[in-house]
Amino acid sequence: xxxxxxxxxxxxxxxxxxxxxxxxxxxxxxxxxxxxxxxxxxxxxxxxxxxxxxxxxxxxxxxxxxxxxxxxxxxxxxxxxxxxxxxxxxxxxxxxxxxxxxxxxxxxxxxxxxxxxxxxxxxxxxxxxxxxxxxxxxxxxxxxxxxxxxxxxxxxxxxxxxxxxxxxxxxxxxxxxxxxxxxxxxxxxxxxxxxxxxxxxxxxxxxxxxxxxxxxxxxxxxxxxxxxxxxxxxxxxxxxxxxxxxxxxxxxxxxxxxxxxxxxxxxxxxxxxxxxxxxxxxxxx
Amino acid sequence: xxxxxxxxxxxxxxxxxxxxxxxxxxxxxxxxxxxxxxxxxxxxxxxxxxxxxxxxxxxxxxxxxxxxxxxxxxxxxxxxxxxxxxxxxxxxxxxxxxxxxxxxxxxxxxxxxxxxxxxxxxxxxxxxxxxxxxxxxxxxxxxxxxxxxxxxxxxxxxxxxxxxxxxxxxxxxxxxxxxxxxxxxxxxxxxxxxxxxxxxxxxxxxxxxxxxxxxxxxxxxxxxxxxxxxxxxxxxxxxxxxxxxxxxxxxxxxxxxxxxxxxxxxxxxxxxxxxxxxxxxxxxxxxxxxxxxxxxxx
Numbered sequence: 001x002x003x004x005x006x007x008x009x010x011x012x013x014x015x016x017x018x019x020x021x022x023x024x025x026x027x028x029x030x031x032x033x034x035x036x037x038x039x040x041x042x043x044x045x046x047x048x049x050x051x052x053x054x055x056x057x058x059x060x061x062x063x064x065x066x067x068x069x070x071x072x073x074x075x076x077x078x079x080x081x082x083x084x085x086x087x088x089x090x091x092x093x094x095x096x097x098x099x100x101x102x103x104x105x106x107x108x109x110x111x112x113x114x115x116x117x118x119x120x121x122x123x124x125x126x127x128x129x130x131x132x133x134x135x136x137x138x139x140x141x142x143x144x145x146x147x148x149x150x151x152x153x154x155x156x157x158x159x160x161x162x163x164x165x166x167x168x169x170x171x172x173x174x175x176x177x178x179x180x181x182x183x184x185x186x187x188x189x190x191x192x193x194x195x196x197x198x199x200x201x202x203x204x205x206x207x208x209x210x211x212x213x214x215x216x217x218x219x220x221x222x223x224x225x226x227x228x229x230x231x232x233x234x235x236x237x238x239x240x241x242x243x244x245x246x247x248x249x250x251x252x253x254x255x256x257x258x259x260x261x262x263x264x265x266x267x268x269x270x271x272x273x274x275x276x277x278x279x280x281x282x283x284x285x
Numbered sequence: 286x287x288x289x290x291x292x293x294x295x296x297x298x299x300x301x302x303x304x305x306x307x308x309x310x311x312x313x314x315x316x317x318x319x320x321x322x323x324x325x326x327x328x329x330x331x332x333x334x335x336x337x338x339x340x341x342x343x344x345x346x347x348x349x350x351x352x353x354x355x356x357x358x359x360x361x362x363x364x365x366x367x368x369x370x371x372x373x374x375x376x377x378x379x380x381x382x383x384x385x386x387x388x389x390x391x392x393x394x395x396x397x398x399x400x401x402x403x404x405x406x407x408x409x410x411x412x413x414x415x416x417x418x419x420x421x422x423x424x425x426x427x428x429x430x431x432x433x434x435x436x437x438x439x440x441x442x443x444x445x446x447x448x449x450x451x452x453x454x455x456x457x458x459x460x461x462x463x464x465x466x467x468x469x470x471x472x473x474x475x476x477x478x479x480x481x482x483x484x485x486x487x488x489x490x491x492x493x494x495x496x497x498x499x500x501x502x503x504x505x506x507x508x509x510x511x512x513x514x515x516x517x518x519x520x521x522x523x524x525x526x527x528x529x530x531x532x533x534x535x536x537x538x539x540x541x542x543x544x545x546x547x548x549x550x551x552x553x554x555x556x557x558x559x560x561x562x563x564x565x566x567x568x569x570x571x572x573x574x575x576x577x578x579x580x581x582x583x
Contacts, residue, residue, distance in 0.1 A: 027419065102304075120326055122329065122552055127325075256414050260408075
């Protein structure tokens with residue numbers, strides 16, 4: 001086959017793939033931009049003749065989307081911070097130290113990765129209730145809404161995956177630098193902070209993005225633990241929006257588009273961390 | 286001598302102390318927020334909550350036997366198996382095809398990969414909502430069918446079709462995730478190996494089947510396990526798209542657990558369903574570890 005023909009076939013298939021991947025989002029955007037008068041099922045006009053932002057304004061006024069956004073951001077930041085901290089604290093000794101009980105710790109970490117979160121859903125919920133980390137506590141908590149954010153972040157943040165991931169990236173690091181630091185009188189904590197963490201920054205960024213994706217998209221846990229709209233995260237808020245405005249898709253579509261923007265921007269800015277996460281966490285570290 | 290060498294190979298107690306100081310927070314968190322609740326779930330699965338939520342009575346394995354006689358649960362397990370059949374083969378073949386297709390140095394190929402990755406980055410609820418509208422009675426897909434003269438389909442309301450429609454959404458959202466994994470693995474394939482095969486007279490097709498595909502085998506096994514685990518845990522897609530209906534035809538294992546717990550307050554039954562799911566997943570993960578271990582030694 002001539003080269004040109006091959007290239008044309010390649011680009012035709014590629015174009016179809018791109019349409020398949022992006023089409024639903026474009027349709028969502030087109031729906032969100034349709035004026036109220038238009039028949040949204042009038043699919044002859046895939047793109048509205050007179051696009052309008054009125055649906056965006058309406059959804060923003062009628063639904064506390066901004067509050068959902070704040071909750072999602074706060075929960076994600078907490079989840080990332082906590083996840084990085086415990087992953088590093090566990091990954092460092094697992095990669096570098098000899099201590100009694102190491103195989104047991106490994107076993108615990110691996111087991112926590114195998115066991116599905118759904119199994120502990122009910123007891124974990126009861127525990128969070130007792131700890132005052134949900135909004136069913138009756139009276140307003142002193143720490144509200146921080147306690148609720150923490151309660152939402154914990155299941156995402158406490159993960160064996162992160163611990164093992166950091167251990168793997170540390171295992172690939174040469175030991176000479178830290179040994180020198182330890183000989184020069186650094187404590188293990190100082191070595192970790194000043195020598196090791198700067199060296200594994202890419203791994204930390206990757207884990208942060210991974211945690212962000214998990215926490216940003218999480219639906220099951222927040223839908224159970226949170227009852228008051230002012231504590232909804234975006235996924236819970238969107239589902240509520242959809243059931244409240246099921247007859248007005250334009251408004252729901254506008255809300256959905258708004259909720260996508262932060263992640264989309266981050267993805268376009270930090271693509272390589274989004275994509276590398278998987279490869280590092282792949283078959284072998 | 287034996288005792289001496291044994292004691293010298295033991296970590297010093299000060300080293301122990303330091304290691305455990307580091308581990309205190311992470312292991313403490315796992316203990317409180319994971320293994321504590323896990324033990325509680327195991328215990329709760331032995332209790333009967335049908336009389337009182339506050340004071341459940343001890344039942345033993347009654348929830349398990351009841352579960353295995355509950356048609357709704359058995360249907361949910363069966364349906365989860367059907368989802369597995371629809372999703373996992375596609376999750377292997379499609380990403381593999383995509384990766385092989387996009388594994389070339391053409392201008393713009395990086396941009397295509399990025400665009401294909403968008404569904405992966407988008408949250409499940411957003412994806413579910415977008416497809417719910419595409420699948421609607423007079424939604425875009427049916428409109429498209431109408432323009433080519435085909436009858437419209439009840440994508441989410443026909444029990445024979447709804448689960449396939451959901452499977453398609455799962456594949457659409459996940460394919461690029463595995464594609465990227467396979468691509469990274471492909472790029473680690475030594476090009477000398479391919480050149481050697483070419484020099485030996487292997488056709489492009491033969492090189493494909495005898496060099497590239499075997500190189501990818503461990504990765505394909507990994508993708509299979511990952512997508513199996515994902516399918517067994519399916520929940521949000523169902524919640525957003527069909528709510529388990531029509532006629533329970535899209536009810537999955539986890540969805541059943543969710544409804545038993547938060548719909549019917551059958552906490553013991555729900556925990557039993559969770560514990561059973563856990564054993565299935567642990568068996569799969571354990572098999573995977575064994576498999577990978579063997580691949581490592583090979």
